[in-house]
Amino acid sequence: MILDIANLQGDGQRQYQQDFFALSDADPAAVTTHGFDLVLADGMGGALDGAEIARETVDLLYERLVPVAPSGTPRERPMPATSNEQVLSAIEEANTRIYQRYHESGGTTLVVARIREGQLWFASVGDSNVYLRRRGRLLELTRRHEYLYDLYDHVLDGLLSIEDARDNPQAKALSSFIGSGSLRIDHSQEPFALESGDVLLVCSDGISDTLTTTQLLEASAQSAQHCCDLLEDMIKTVALPNQDNYTAIVVCYA
Amino acid sequence: MKQCERGHFFDDVRYQECPYCEKVQPAYGSTISVSKEIVEPTATASATAREPEALEPGATAPENSATPAVEPAIQSIAPATPAVEPAAQTPTPSQTTAPAIQAAAPAAQTPTPTPAASAFPAATASATAASAPQEIGATVGVFTSKVGIDPPVAFVVVIDGPDKGASFALKAGRSFIGRGADSDVALPGDEAVSREGHALISYDARKNSFLAASGQGRQISYLNGVELVDPQPIKAYDLIELGRSKLSFLPFCGEEFSWDAL
Numbered sequence: 211m212i213l214d215i216a217n218l219q220g221d222g223q224r225q226y227q228q229d230f231f232a233l234s235d236a237d238p239a240a241v242t243t244h245g246f247d248l249v250l251a252d253g254m255g256g257a258l259d260g261a262e263i264a265r266e267t268v269d270l271l272y273e274r275l276v277p278v279a280p281s282g283t284p285r286e287r288p289m290p291a292t293s294n295e296q297v298l299s300a301i302e303e304a305n306t307r308i309y310q311r312y313h314e315s316g317g318t319t320l321v322v323a324r325i326r327e328g329q330l331w332f333a334s335v336g337d338s339n340v341y342l343r344r345r346g347r348l349l350e351l352t353r354r355h356e357y358l359y360d361l362y363d364h365v366l367d368g369l370l371s372i373e374d375a376r377d378n379p380q381a382k383a384l385s386s387f388i389g390s391g392s393l394r395i396d397h398s399q400e401p402f403a404l405e406s407g408d409v410l411l412v413c414s415d416g417i418s419d420t421l422t423t424t425q426l427l428e429a430s431a432q433s434a435q436h437c438c439d440l441l442e443d444m445i446k447t448v449a450l451p452n453q454d455n456y457t458a459i460v461v462c463y464a
Numbered sequence: 465m466k467q468c469e470r471g472h473f474f475d476d477v478r479y480q481e482c483p484y485c486e487k488v489q490p491a492y493g494s495t496i497s498v499s500k501e502i503v504e505p506t507a508t509a510s511a512t513a514r515e516p517e518a519l520e521p522g523a524t525a526p527e528n529s530a531t532p533a534v535e536p537a538i539q540s541i542a543p544a545t546p547a548v549e550p551a552a553q554t555p556t557p558s559q560t561t562a563p564a565i566q567a568a569a570p571a572a573q574t575p576t577p578t579p580a581a582s583a584f585p586a587a588t589a590s591a592t593a594a595s596a597p598q599e600i601g602a603t604v605g606v607f608t609s610k611v612g613i614d615p616p617v618a619f620v621v622v623i624d625g626p627d628k629g630a631s632f633a634l635k636a637g638r639s640f641i642g643r644g645a646d647s648d649v650a651l652p653g654d655e656a657v658s659r660e661g662h663a664l665i666s667y668d669a670r671k672n673s674f675l676a677a678s679g680q681g682r683q684i685s686y687l688n689g690v691e692l693v694d695p696q697p698i699k700a701y702d703l704i705e706l707g708r709s710k711l712s713f714l715p716f717c718g719e720e721f722s723w724d725a726l
């Protein structure tokens with residue numbers, strides 16, 4: 211299993227960096243032995259809270275997922291989650307911890323993705339994105355936990371018009387996040403096999419809200435680092451006056 | 465490029481220490497509170513705070529014959545075959561497994577049966593002040609009790625694909641399209657169609673109109689050649705494509721006729 215991995219992060223026009231992420235050792239030998247894990251969180255909350263929450267959540271998950279740090283030193287308290295159920299438990303643990311401290315005045319999105327023996331498994335909470343590029347197509351593997359989708363449910367029942375749903379001031383609010391009193395976790399039911407040439411793109415909404423899927427598709431045609439460079443160029447070209455923090459993790463599977 | 469203790473790749477020629485790991489510092493002194501960023505979580509929290517009612521575990525669905533009582537579609541990822549063809553099945557995300565939130569599994573766009581719908585007034589009262597919950601909630605019930613039967617409101621004909629020639633009468637509420645035999649529109653021959661809830665068509669009895677929507681699992685469907693992302697209104701002879709199947713839609717209710725008129 212050969213993985214080509216790169217990451218990108220920028221502050222955009224924000225005063226704080228509220229995205230945080232972590233990757234396991236990308237060294238080929240480590241990947242062969244342990245597989246590969248990534249964690250991404252996009253914090254929300256006033257001032258520094260969002261950043262702290264994202265950092266704490268990522269660190270908690272990283273501690274649970276990754277037994278050996280990239281430097282090769284075993285972690286102090288290795289508690290590697292061997293099953294995906296344990297990862298879900300760790301996500302719930304993070305949720306409880308953040309909820310008890312912030313009572314929904316702050317929180318974070320979270321994506322965890324694991325690649326083991328050519329199989330991908332992931333979990334997502336909130337509106338960060340997991341894309342898979344396969345044979346020239348970009349598949350969005352998650353549906354954002356936005357209140358809009360709950361409203362769409364009512365649209366389908368004829369209780370609300372599409373316009374009312376879209377115009378709802380809460381439409382973009384997160385319907386699930388780490389630190390929520392009513393957590394929902396979306397995750398793959400079972401790991402599924404990656405194909406040679408697949409590209410996994412995990413990003414915060416600072417990427418996916420600024421760039422089009424066509425741009426993501428174009429960037430993901432490149433090697434991992436080149437993809438990250440291209441994404442950054444694209445974001446700087448769009449130059450949104452209120453560009454959000456942006457983070458991307460790109461994993462090319464060969 | 466070097467990996468730090470958290471695995472961040474950084475340019476160790478430019479940076480001595482990982483720039484991503486740096487502890488966050490207030491950029492412009494500590495007195496600043498950024499209003500936008502404070503507002504966001506509040507909105508989030510209040511929207512979410514309403515959720516539990518809608519998603520109360522163990523809530524029993526009230527009898528409502530106008531809404532097909534469809535099990536929350538459990539999409540299993542086809543381990544070996546995530547989708548690649550234009551309309552094949554995509555690797556499906558999304559099942560909530562935590563026992564405490566099992567009932568919440570039909571997330572956002574899940575074909576949620578009645579619990580969420582019945583909780584609608586409470587769930588969205590403040591979010592959608594414009595709509596009047598009681599009146600709305602009653603509409604569907606009135607529709608069925610008046611008629612006393614469960615009559616067809618539209619028809620779907622499979623015009624291409626393994627199940628070509630099959631036809632289906634749609635009832636009021638939501639009709640789910642899937643490979644499983646218990647789907648309202650069942651396409652048992654099309655392996656590229658999800659077992660449950662690949663796509664759905666809903667009939668709005670109040671407005672006498674139809675909507676097509678993708679199912680929960682991000683399987684791709686097309687309406688007249690365009691990917692169905694948001695729910696879209698559909699009309700006579702519109703073409704719905706999913707998997708290797710093409711379906712034509714024929715409304716029965718509409719301007720010319722509605723069961724309410726009887």
Ligand SMILES: [Zn+2]
Nearest residue numbers: 468472482485
């Ligand atoms: Zn670092």
